[in-house]
Amino acid sequence: MMTNIPDRLNGPASEPIGEIDFLPVLETTLPNGIEVTLIQAGSQDVTKIDWVFPAGAIQAGRPLLSSTVGNLMIEGTTSRSSAQISETLDFYGAYLSTQTYFHNSVVSLVCLTKELPELFPLVEDVIRNASFEQRELEIYINKRRQEYILESEKVKTIAARRFSESIFGADHPYGRQLSLSHFDAITREDVVSFHRDAFTPHGCKIVVAGQPGENIVDLLTRHFGMNDWPKGPYNGNGVDDIAPSVEKFQLVEKEGAVQSAIRIGRPIFNNHHADFIPLQVVNTILGGYFGSRLMTSVREEKGLTYGIGSNIMSYKNCGMWYIASEVMGEMRPAAVGAIFDEMLRLANEPVPDDELEVVRNYMLGELLRNFDGPFSTSDIYRTLQEFNLDFGFYSKMVDEIRTITPARIMELAAKYLQPDDFYVVVAGK
Amino acid sequence: MIEIYKHTLANGLRVVVHPDNTTPLAAVNVLYDVGARDEDPGKTGFAHLFEHLMFGGSRNVPSYDEPLQMVGGENNAWTSNDYTNYYVTLPANNIETAFWLESDRMLELNFTEKNLEVQRKVVIEEFKQRYLNQPYGDMSLLTRPLAYKTHPYMWPTIGKDISHIENATLDDVRNFFFKHYAPNNAVLAVAGNVHPDKVFALAQKWFGDIPRRAVPQRNIPQETPQNEARLLVVERDVPADMIHINFHIGGRMDADFYVNDLLSDILSNGQSSRFVQSLLKEKQFFSDVNAYISGDMDPGVFTVTGRIMPNISIQHAEEAIWHELSKAATNLVPEQELLKVKNKIESNLVFSEISFLNKAMNMAHYEMMGDASEINREIEHYRAVTRNDIRDAAARAFRKENSSTLHYLRRDKNANGVNGNFSTED
Numbered sequence: 001m002m003t004n005i006p007d008r009l010n011g012p013a014s015e016p017i018g019e020i021d022f023l024p025v026l027e028t029t030l031p032n033g034i035e036v037t038l039i040q041a042g043s044q045d046v047t048k049i050d051w052v053f054p055a056g057a058i059q060a061g062r063p064l065l066s067s068t069v070g071n072l073m074i075e076g077t078t079s080r081s082s083a084q085i086s087e088t089l090d091f092y093g094a095y096l097s098t099q100t101y102f103h104n105s106v107v108s109l110v111c112l113t114k115e116l117p118e119l120f121p122l123v124e125d126v127i128r129n130a131s132f133e134q135r136e137l138e139i140y141i142n143k144r145r146q147e148y149i150l151e152s153e154k155v156k157t158i159a160a161r162r163f164s165e166s167i168f169g170a171d172h173p174y175g176r177q178l179s180l181s182h183f184d185a186i187t188r189e190d191v192v193s194f195h196r197d198a199f200t201p202h203g204c205k206i207v208v209a210g211q212p213g214e215n216i217v218d219l220l221t222r223h224f225g226m227n228d229w230p231k232g233p234y235n236g237n238g239v240d241d242i243a244p245s246v247e248k249f250q251l252v253e254k255e256g257a258v259q260s261a262i263r264i265g266r267p268i269f270n271n272h273h274a275d276f277i278p279l280q281v282v283n284t285i286l287g288g289y290f291g292s293r294l295m296t297s298v299r300e301e302k303g304l305t306y307g308i309g310s311n312i313m314s315y316k317n318c319g320m321w322y323i324a325s326e327v328m329g330e331m332r333p334a335a336v337g338a339i340f341d342e343m344l345r346l347a348n349e350p351v352p353d354d355e356l357e358v359v360r361n362y363m364l365g366e367l368l369r370n371f372d373g374p375f376s377t378s379d380i381y382r383t384l385q386e387f388n389l390d391f392g393f394y395s396k397m398v399d400e401i402r403t404i405t406p407a408r409i410m411e412l413a414a415k416y417l418q419p420d421d422f423y424v425v426v427a428g429k
Numbered sequence: 430m431i432e433i434y435k436h437t438l439a440n441g442l443r444v445v446v447h448p449d450n451t452t453p454l455a456a457v458n459v460l461y462d463v464g465a466r467d468e469d470p471g472k473t474g475f476a477h478l479f480e481h482l483m484f485g486g487s488r489n490v491p492s493y494d495e496p497l498q499m500v501g502g503e504n505n506a507w508t509s510n511d512y513t514n515y516y517v518t519l520p521a522n523n524i525e526t527a528f529w530l531e532s533d534r535m536l537e538l539n540f541t542e543k544n545l546e547v548q549r550k551v552v553i554e555e556f557k558q559r560y561l562n563q564p565y566g567d568m569s570l571l572t573r574p575l576a577y578k579t580h581p582y583m584w585p586t587i588g589k590d591i592s593h594i595e596n597a598t599l600d601d602v603r604n605f606f607f608k609h610y611a612p613n614n615a616v617l618a619v620a621g622n623v624h625p626d627k628v629f630a631l632a633q634k635w636f637g638d639i640p641r642r643a644v645p646q647r648n649i650p651q652e653t654p655q656n657e658a659r660l661l662v663v664e665r666d667v668p669a670d671m672i673h674i675n676f677h678i679g680g681r682m683d684a685d686f687y688v689n690d691l692l693s694d695i696l697s698n699g700q701s702s703r704f705v706q707s708l709l710k711e712k713q714f715f716s717d718v719n720a721y722i723s724g725d726m727d728p729g730v731f732t733v734t735g736r737i738m739p740n741i742s743i744q745h746a747e748e749a750i751w752h753e754l755s756k757a758a759t760n761l762v763p764e765q766e767l768l769k770v771k772n773k774i775e776s777n778l779v780f781s782e783i784s785f786l787n788k789a790m791n792m793a794h795y796e797m798m799g800d801a802s803e804i805n806r807e808i809e810h811y812r813a814v815t816r817n818d819i820r821d822a823a824a825r826a827f828r829k830e831n832s833s834t835l836h837y838l839r840r841d842k843n844a845n846g847v848n849g850n851f852s853t854e855d
Contacts, residue, residue, distance in 0.1 A: 006529070006532070006634055006638075008533055008536075011526060011529040011530075014499070014525075015520075015522045017500075041451070042451065044780075044782055046779060083701065083706060086706075087701040089699070090698075090699040090702075090770075093773040112776050139710055139713060142716070143709070143716045146668070146717075146738065146739075147717075150564055152668075153564045153668060154563060257562060258557045259554070259558055259562045289498065289503075290503075300547060300551075302547075302550075303550025303554070304554070305554050306555040326558050327554070328554060359498075361499050362499075365503065365520055366501075366503065368454060369454060372452050373452070373784075
């Protein structure tokens with residue numbers, strides 16, 4: 001029973017954060033072997049479909065090629081012009097786009113469910129029969145080149161690029177950076193052959209989310225499931241061991257910068273390692289939420305930045321843990337010092353119980369938010385699938401968040417937050 | 430279609446609720462009718478600085494964030510030229526915590542010198558990060574005073590000058606609060622796994638005893654009609670020339686809002702739009718080109734911007750833009766093309782209703798404009814726009830004497846200047 005007198009000093013009673021109600025996942029296989037995942041939920045009659053191809057930057061073997069293929073597929077097929085394709089998509093209020101990652105490329109369609117039958121023939125045509133006209137390639141490359149040049153002016157981008165080179169190695173696929181010469185080198189032949197080899201049923205997976213209607217599997221089978229679609233050679237995604245640089249500190253000077261972008265981090269294992277999940281808690285305390293130690297120290301106490309955060313990223317056979325911020329130019333050494341102070345403090349002092357309680361509840365609430373609705377659930381599912389994991393990974397995370405102790409956090413921090421293991425990259429001054 | 434329940438407290442706080450039982454979460458959104466347009470010309474950037482101060486603790490609650498995180502919540506806020514908006518998402522069973530925190534800071538902020546000093550620094554770093562340290566970052570600092578000579582839309586929400594933030598005093602802050610932060614100057618919107626009657630009861634419990642405050646009648650100097658073309662030319666260390674043109678149009682509540690919104694979609698929304706097809710792909714004059722309306726409450730602007738390809742002169746680029754604008758102002762748009770942009774509005778409306786937070790924000794906005802239920806009639810307003818409306822709106826807006834143009838030019842640097850810092854990028 002609710003009282004009517006507000007207790008403004010103590011606030012209302014609260015309840016424990018509820019369990020994540022993972023949406024049901026249905027799996028099926030099309031006649032040609034493509035695995036389909038269905039996550040059916042949501043209050044709106046909308047559908048999101050992802051076609052995942054083993055066609056990332058790794059398979060392409062060099063920067064720019066896989067993203068160019070992905071983006072150019074919608075710029076014309078053997079029977080539809082670029083203008084016809086965009087006209088149809090816009091007329092039905094649909095979005096078709098491609099995202100390129102290291103190990104795959106994902107073609108995504110978001111649309112009103114009632115338009116699916118009209119849009120499927122177009123998406124099939126785009127994926128299978130993209131024509132890659134020379135003129136479209138040139139328009140695209142010229143535009144991308146300008147975007148690249150613009151991005152290269154930003155201290156944040158300069159720091160991020162140099163940082164990846166430092167911790168993975170400039171010749172490693174994870175550290176290798178795009179440069180202007182790649183724009184000049186790309187040819188139509190490269191594009192056509194990568195599309196022919198990599199965007200095929202071989203290794204393709206489809207993830208459907210939303211309210212796609214009852215005949216979705218029939219539609220998928222008709223357009224993407226038959227054996228008339230030739231299979232390409234499958235590329236096994238292999239990458240060599242990373243080769244971090246010897247230099248632990250790098251400064252890329254940028255004339256006239258009033259802020260310096262900093263990245264401080266280290267290579268680390270990926271989400272298959274037993275310490276990965278508990279480290280998520282350590283990371284959240286350090287820089288993973290608004291009340292984090294880095295935000296409190298560098299922003300709220302010292303006023304040196306507008307924002308600072310830390311993150312752990314997983315790749316196929318390694319990962320990285322990094323802190324990123326843009327800080328007051330002349331105070332950059334103080335900001336870097338404050339960041340290392342917070343890392344050491346986690347290793348040397350137990351986290352107070354009330355702070356840990358806040359972090360536990362914040363993280364449990366954040367998981368509920370991340371799993372809210374079919375679209376975000378399917379994005380998480382797709383990533384888990386890439387690492388051969390399932391929702392059980394997040395059940396484990398919930399358990400860990402609830403039970404981890406201050407002693408364990410200190411032990412992990414002492415092990416993984418050693419300043420000597422960290423690389424510091426500064427762009428600006 | 431959004432199901433909406435409304436109730437107004439005795440102190441004037443308007444409460445709107447939308448139950449959505451497909452989520453275990455809820456959003457609590459408080460929209461205050463105060464923005465950068467309500468600032469003193471000598472104290473700009475204040476509404477936004479104030480938004481930062483709202484997280485520094487209130488009368489009975491020393492920390493806003495901590496108790497919220499303790500119940501699994503997350504929050505943020507934004508400031509525009511018209512409004513300041515605060516929002517929380519949290520597990521629905523802990524929704525009362527959001528009522529506690531939001532009501533206490535509406536009741537009274539804990540004004541401290543220390544909080545002001547730190548947030549001044551943080552906002553100055555935000556100013557640097559967004560406006561000074563990005564290529565083209567200062568554009569809105571240039572284009573606003575070019576288009577507006579009287580109206581406070583002449584400055585962006587960050588303020589017209591860093592010194593205004595540096596000089597803010599605790600007295601300024603206190604005055605601003607009691608002038609604008611009041612139940613009778615706000616809308617509380619809640620969406621998610623909630624029951625309307627429970628929300629109304631919680632609103633009464635936590636917000637009911639906050640006194641109504643004397644919010645001054647808004648008296649903003651309005652812009653007089655522009656009658657000659659304006660041009661500003663600047664040079665900066667940027668990789669490419671940019672052009673930015675503002676045209677005066679009506680405000681959010683004027684009938685031409687929907688017409689201009691569709692007109693901007695015809696010009697640049699989606700790959701099939703006129704600007705993309707003609708200027709970007711056919712002529713290849715631009716690497717990026719856009720048209721959009723400000724959607725401000727007072728009469729706003731229709732903006733056209735383009736980042737120009739290195740081998741194209743800004744004069745050529747500008748002519749090509751004007752050619753498209755004149756075409757829209759002279760010829761009727763084909764029926765099919767108008768239908769296309771209307772369809773896209775409709776599908777985007779459906780997509781936006783996937784998120785309970787979006788729904789809470791939109792309800793608050795529409796209630797502030799007059800009636801939250803208008804959200805459900807929005808599509809009718811768009812569907813009613815005719816080909817003639819579009820042509821007439823284009824003819825009214827796209828006149829040289831109604832234009833304020835910025836040429837943002839690349840300063841000549843030596844040969845490989847654009848990428849000179851990149852010794853590692855082969």
